[in-house]
Amino acid sequence: GAGVSQSPSNKVTEKGKDVELRCDPISGHTALYWYRQSLGQGLEFLIYFQGNSAPDKSGLPSDRFSAERTGGSVSTLTIQRTQQEDSAVYLCASSQQGTVSGANVLTFGAGSRLTVL
Amino acid sequence: QKEVEQDPGPLSVPEGAIVSLNCTYSNSAFQYFMWYRQYSRKGPELLMYTYSSGNKEDGRFTAQVDKSSKYISLFIRDSQPSDSATYLCAPSSGTYKYIFGTGTRLKVLA
Numbered sequence: 098g099a100g101v102s103q104s105p106s107n108k109v110t111e112k113g114k115d116v117e118l119r120c121d122p123i124s125g126h127t128a129l130y131w132y133r134q135s136l137g138q139g140l141e142f143l144i145y146f147q148g149n150s151a152p153d154k155s156g157l158p159s160d161r162f163s164a165e166r167t168g169g170s171v172s173t174l175t176i177q178r179t180q181q182e183d184s185a186v187y188l189c190a191s192s193q194q195g196t197v198s199g200a201n202v203l204t205f206g207a208g209s210r211l212t213v214l
Numbered sequence: 215q216k217e218v219e220q221d222p223g224p225l226s227v228p229e230g231a232i233v234s235l236n237c238t239y240s241n242s243a244f245q246y247f248m249w250y251r252q253y254s255r256k257g258p259e260l261l262m263y264t265y266s267s268g269n270k271e272d273g274r275f276t277a278q279v280d281k282s283s284k285y286i287s288l289f290i291r292d293s294q295p296s297d298s299a300t301y302l303c304a305p306s307s308g309t310y311k312y313i314f315g316t317g318t319r320l321k322v323l324a
Contacts, residue, residue, distance in 0.1 A: 101257070125297035137222060203258075203312065207257045
């Protein structure tokens with residue numbers, strides 16, 4: 098696609114429910130990232146994919162959070178048993194490679210805004 | 215100490231003013247210094263980046279890096295209301311990992 102697509106754009110859920118957030122990166126981008134943005138907290142790194150594997154998942158806050166990527170393309174971030182502190186905007190980004198050089202920079206989607214009641 | 219520190223603002227300036235946005239960082243391995251702009255309810259978009267120390271100019275925008283003091287700046291000349299956004303600095307050591315600042319919210323008043 099022309100850009101990074103994320104769905105849903107907004108999700109309201111009740112505490113304790115599971116949610117799935119989807120990211121469709123730019124075609125041909127091998128690297129994919131998930132970030133979380135909370136009010137006044139900046140962008141918090143969650144996980145990095147190179148192809149279908151995740152060499153760095155150090156930012157996942159707890160074992161309630163998991164992510165997968167299939168076919169070197171679409172990724173899903175799953176949050177189980179949601180808590181109120183999970184409320185945030187979840188941003189997905191992709192890049193041609195995992196390293197910075199020339200035009201290989203992160204392109205972000207518009208984000209999925211999660212509200213846990 | 216956070217790896218990247220950025221004043222969250224908000225910063226309000228009149229149209230036409232010169233704006234200075236700044237970040238400090240602690241990791242001397244950082245070599246690439248990105249600036250992202252984020253409009254409300256949108257994802258961040260790359261504005262410009264520099265490699266190592268020095269200045270880089272792109273239209274009304276100038277990015278400046280001083281590695282000796284670990285200080286990075288973004289200057290906006292002749293600021294416009296359309297520049298109203300949050301500006302995030304994001305240094306990197308050249309690996310996949312970016313460390314983002316909290317962002318400075320800028321408001322340019324018409």
